[in-house]
Amino acid sequence: MSPRLARADRSVTSVLIIDDHPFVIQGCKRILEVAGINLVFSAADVANGYALYQQKRPDLVVVDLSFGGDALAGLSLVRRIRADDPTTRVIVFSMHDDPAIVQHCLSAGASDYVVKDACSTAFLKAVQRDLDSKAPPVVDADDATMIAARQPPARPI
């Protein structure tokens, strides 16, 4: 059974979160549950995340970039998931706000990029946009600038 069919058979939306910070996973779960998405899987590292992705074939994957000492470990996971199934939508959820990194992620096949400083609404909007979208992910160079511009300037206190 192809991954796409596997997902089409299911009526419940599922999301996989891969992040090595348990509080971030808990936060994402809470936001998703409040929005009515209750089938949420999670993994704390890249290897377990990929194994869980293959096992569950979620509708959407939310992945961090930094794992342990590797600042961009999530990037290879994005590539691997997208190589397995180009229709899988992957949101990168990271602390990095460097436009070059954003661009790398989009080039690797991420369908959206949300910085961890973003408010809960921004995260949820990205999730809903990706779940609703029927079109294949679009990688646009302008996205990087746009996403970087979402960052509020650091205000002196």
Next chain:
Amino acid sequence: MTRVLLIDDHPIVLQGCRRVLQDAGVCDVIEATSAVAGYRLYRRNHPETIIMDLSLQGNRLGRAGLSGLDLLRRIRSDDSRIPILVLSMHGDPVIVSSALEAGATGYLLKDAAPGNLLKAFETVCRHRLYLCHELAIQVALLGVRRQGETFVGLSSRELQTLALVAEGKTYEEIAEQLRVSYKTVANTCSQLKTKLGARKLPELIRMGVEYLSLSPDRPGHGSEQRAQDGSSARHPDRAAVRSA
């Protein structure tokens, strides 16, 4: 019911902590995403416990503005008893130690399991210090290292600069003596402060004096002598410090 104030500039982390606490039956949770807002909520709502990050609003450990450490000190100066649990991604024992010195009741790393948050929370609520086992060992070792190994990781140039700072020289004088730019000296001193955990220049000077007293044959001593022949003869007080 315990009222908890959460201060973290990552809304998702706030949501995660809120979820963990609420699942454990702590329902009165208030949140702030900046140090200023956190302090305001603290004054207005009189929480019984505070859980806070150290890096707030882009201020990485207080390089500008009101940092988490500043906020911690301010709250502690207002209230000597309120339990304050620091929830941070920084596992460096120097930072942990700074937080404890600033008045933290507990220190938990953000990659800890949610169960540990509850354990830490319950411990600090009983006004008892909480540190995970590994951090406690590192902080204890830091204290041991401070007895004699504080200066081990410093470069020869840093040690030269530290010695000159301890002798009361200005940045201009150090730059001239070491034949480098003023900016280089300022940068080196900034690095020294970070490496040695000194918050201000007087603290760095004090550590420099300690270095001079510990290391009569210190690295860089010879090169300094070459750069400034007879300097000790011209500055008898410095010679006295060296021989101390």
